[in-house]
Structures are given as structure tokens and as C-alpha cells.
Amino acid sequence: MVKDNLFxxxxxxxxxxxxxxxxxxxxxxxxxxxxxxxxxVYEYLKKNLKEVxxxxxxxxxxxxxxxxxxxxxxxxxxxxxxxxCVENVPHHDHIVCIKCGKIIEFKxxxxxxxxxxxxxxxxxxxxxxxxxxxxxxxxxxxxxxxxDIN
Amino acid sequence: MVKDNLFxxxxxxxxxxxxxxxxxxxxxxxxxxxxxxxxxVYEYLKKNLKEVxxxxxxxxxxxxxxxxxxxxxxxxxxxxxxxxCVENVPHHDHIVCIKCGKIIEFKxxxxxxxxxxxxxxxxxxxxxxxxxxxxxxxxxxxxxxxxDIN
DNA sequence: TCCTTAATTGAGAATGAGTTTCAATTTCAA
DNA sequence: TTGAAATTGAAACTCATTCTCAATTAAGGA
Numbered sequence: 086m087v088k089d090n091l092f093x094x095x096x097x098x099x100x101x102x103x104x105x106x107x108x109x110x111x112x113x114x115x116x117x118x119x120x121x122x123x124x125x126v127y128e129y130l131k132k133n134l135k136e137v138x139x140x141x142x143x144x145x146x147x148x149x150x151x152x153x154x155x156x157x158x159x160x161x162x163x164x165x166x167x168x169x170c171v172e173n174v175p176h177h178d179h180i181v182c183i184k185c186g187k188i189i190e191f192k193x194x195x196x197x198x199x200x201x202x203x204x205x206x207x208x209x210x211x212x213x214x215x216x217x218x219x220x221x222x223x224x225x226x227x228x229x230x231x232x233d234i235n
Numbered sequence: 236m237v238k239d240n241l242f243x244x245x246x247x248x249x250x251x252x253x254x255x256x257x258x259x260x261x262x263x264x265x266x267x268x269x270x271x272x273x274x275x276v277y278e279y280l281k282k283n284l285k286e287v288x289x290x291x292x293x294x295x296x297x298x299x300x301x302x303x304x305x306x307x308x309x310x311x312x313x314x315x316x317x318x319x320c321v322e323n324v325p326h327h328d329h330i331v332c333i334k335c336g337k338i339i340e341f342k343x344x345x346x347x348x349x350x351x352x353x354x355x356x357x358x359x360x361x362x363x364x365x366x367x368x369x370x371x372x373x374x375x376x377x378x379x380x381x382x383d384i385n
Numbered sequence: 386t387c388c389t390t391a392a393t394t395g396a397g398a399a400t401g402a403g404t405t406t407c408a409a410t411t412t413c414a415a
Numbered sequence: 416t417t418g419a420a421a422t423t424g425a426a427a428c429t430c431a432t433t434c435t436c437a438a439t440t441a442a443g444g445a
Contacts, residue, residue, distance in 0.1 A: 102412050102421055123403080138424040143403055164432085165402065180359055189357055196349050200368055207339055208373035209330055216366040218350055223358035252392060252441050273431080288395040293432060314403080315431065 099152060109135045110145045114155060114170045122165040156213070178215075182222035249302060259285045260295045264305060264320045272315040306363070328365075332372035 092111040096103050113129050114121065123142050130137050146168065149155045155168045177190040196216070204211040242261040243253050251257065263276050263285075273292050280287050296318065299305045305318045327340040346366070354361040 104411075104422065106423070139402095140404080140424060140426095141422080144422090163402080180354065180357055182359070183362065189359075191353060191357070193349060193353060196346055199343060199346050199349070200366075203341060203343060204330065204368055204370055207330055207341070208376075209332070209339075209368070209370040210376055211368055211370040212333065213370075214366065214368045216350075216364065218354060218359070218361055218364045220354055220359040220361040220363075226358075226360055254393065254441075256394070289431095290395055290397095290433085291393080294393090313431080 095152070095154065099148070101148070105135075106137045106141045107145060109137055110142060111149075111154075114149070114168075115173065117170055118173055120158060120167045120169050122161060122167055124165065153212070158215075178217065180218045180220065182225055183219050185222060185225050187222050187224075245302070245304065249298070251298070255285075256287045256291045257295060259287055260292060261299075261304075264299070264318075265323065267320055268323055270308060270317045270319050272311065272317055274315065303362075308365075328367065330368045330370065332375055333369050335372060335375050337372050337374075 092108050093103050095111070096107055101107065109130055110126060113126050113135075116129070117125070123139065123146055126142050126146075127137070127139055146155065146166075150157055150168070153171060155170050157166055158169050159167050161167050177192050178196075180189040180191065181187070197214075200214055201211055242258050245261070246253050246257055259280055260276060263279050264271065266279070267275070273289065273296055276292050276296075277287070277289055280292075296305065296316075300307055300318070303321060305320050307316055308319050309317050311317050327342045328346075330339040330341065331337070347364075350364055351361060
């Protein structure tokens with residue numbers, strides 16, 4: 086038997102049964118202020134004496150993604166899916182340096198507006214977007230120029 | 236011994252030995268006008284009597300990606316990495332319906348301009364960008380409304 | 386052309402993230 | 416309280432990708 090609380094409403098709305106495992110997974114992902122993967126959830130719950138099987142976690146994350154609670158943001162170096170909790174991580178886009186890996190976060194209202202316009206034009210209801218600019222940062226450009234004096 | 240041709244220049248530039256396998260892989264990916272994965276390359280070469288081992292293909296694709304010949308554009312339903320050959324697929328962005336999977340391709344000059352401005356501002360040399368808008372298409376919205384009359 | 390050596394290849398084994406199976410457990414509506 | 420249906424977890428499984436290593440090959444110098 087699980088008491089009613091903030092976390093149950095999502096489960097109920099989605100027609101999912103309220104189990105301790107699901108509540109614990111939900112509580113856990115709300116704690117991550119940054120990116121996380123399935124293993125992070127497993128480890129966190131294990132350390133905090135709320136063991137949940139990996140199977141349940143791997144079953145839950147795609148559901149949470151489908152419902153927009155979390156967002157898939159890529160893969161890490163071990164090919165694990167990286168997630169972020171939407172309400173914990175305010176929306177932003179990324180500029181990534183392909184040389185040194187530096188990441189700059191930014192937000193541009195004009196682009197967001199244009200994205201909305203485009204979706205209107207195609208009669209799409211826009212729910213989210215991902216934008217990643219890839220290039221070379223100031224420092225790496227400097228380094229490259231130096232090395233060109235061969 | 237492999238004759239010099241259009242495909243060898245890239246390999247030479249990168250300090251890679253010119254092998255028939257590499258030439259065949261290069262020829263193959265230049266033929267794909269759309270997305271492809273490692274298995275597509277393997278199957279194509281097999282059918283065309285130019286068998287190359289999967290190992291060689293899986294070794295080659297990350298090199299081609301690193302050098303900007305091909306681009307990683309996501310994962311398919313079997314979790315295979317999807318690539319596209321940069322010079323074969325003119326630049327565009329995507330609107331994806333999260334309900335039915337429909338993909339619309341578009342290009343917006345204003346957004347491209349703004350992306351450039353942003354990179355200038357952060358002193359980044361912009362090389363490429365990925366933008367994906369996710370939402371619900373007209374048809375799926377209609378279907379949803381219909382089903383709401385419960 | 387012939388050698389040498391270092392890179393490359395391919396077959397098959399290994400890896401590992403994620404999925405599935407199924408018996409046992411739990412939820413929850415009646 | 417009860418029972419159908421959903422959920423769980425341990426372990427087996429899947430399968431894309433990577434690794435291993437012996438055999439082959441490219442390429443530069445003699």
C-alpha cells in the first residue's frame with residue numbers, strides 16, 4: 086500500500102499502478118540536477134536502501150520519456166542513453182567544440198519564435214526541440230593557427 | 236595494389252593505407268542518397284561481389300565520421316547508428332511527429348543566420364548544426380481529438 | 386623488383402546496454 | 416476481502432558493436 090503524494094498523480098494519469106518501485110524511481114530522477122543514465126538511477130536507489138531492479142528502471146525510463154517527464158539527450162562514451170529531467174533542467178541549446186569538447190549553453194528567443202512559426206506552417210503542435218551547434222572554440226582556433234606555422 | 240582514383244585522396248590525407256576494402260566502403264557510401272547504417276553497407280557490398288567484413292566497416296565508419304565525410308544522425312528502431320553521407324544529402328532540419336514518426340524536412344535561412352550570429356558572439360567557428368523539432372502532426376492531432384469524445 | 390615492417394584484415398569470440406521471460410508478488414476495483 | 420490483471424526481479428537473452436590475433440597486404444627503401 087502506497088500513500089498518496091505528489092508522485093502518484095503522474096502514474097494515475099497514465100493508468101499505471103502505483104508501486105513503491107515507481108515512486109522511488111520518480112523521486113530519484115527529480116533529484117538529478119543534471120544528466121543521468123539508467124545505471125545512475127540504479128546506483129542511487131541502491132545506496133539509499135531503496136533497491137529496485139534494473140529491469141524496472143529500464144521499463145520505467147521509456148515511459149517517463151514518452152510522457153515528457155524526462156528527455157533523451159544523447160549517448161555517453163559507453164553508449165548508455167543519457168537523460169535529463171525536464172523540469173530540473175531549464176530549456177537551453179548547446180554549442181559544442183568538436184576539438185576540446187567544451188559545451189556552451191544558450192537560449193535565443195528569436196530562434197524559438199521562428200521554430201514556432203515553422204511548426205504552424207506545417208500544422209505541427211510543437212512540443213520540444215533539440216538544437217546543437219558544432220564548431221571550434223576560440224582557444225582551439227588559436228591553437229590551430231599556432232600549429233600551422235610548420 | 237590499388238590504382239589511384241578519386242577515393243584515395245581522402246585516405247592518403249588521413250595517413251590511412253589504401254586498401255580495396257576502404258575504397259569499396261567509400262564508393263558504397265557515396266551511393267547512398269539517404270540514411271544508411273553499417274549493415275546497409277555490408278549488405279550492399281556483399282550483393283555487389285565486393286565482400287568486406289563487418290569488422291572493417293565498423294572500423295571505417297567512425298573514421299569517416301571524424302573526418303566529416305559522413306554524419307551520425309541518430310539511431311533506428313533496432314538501435315543501429317544511422318548515418319548520412321554529407322555531400323549526398325543537402326543540409327536540412329527535421330520536424331518529427333512523436334506519435335506516428337512522420338518526418339518533415341525543412342530549411343530556414345533566418346534560423347541559419349541567427350545560428351551564425353550566436354556563434355560569432357561566442358567566438359565559435361560554426362561547422363554544422365543539428366536541429367530537430369518534435370511535436371504532433373495534423374493527422375495525429377485530429378485523431379486525438381476524435382478519441383477524446385469518450 | 387624484392388624486402389621489411391607496420392598497418393590492415395576477417396573470423397569468431399567477447400562485451401555490454403537494454404529487453405524479455407515467467408513465476409511470484411502486488412495493486413486496486415468491486 | 417477477493418481475484419483479475421499489472422508489476423516485479425532474477426536470470427536468460429538479444430544483438431549492435433568492439434576486440435583479439437593470426438594471416439595478409441600496402442608501401443617505401445634497397
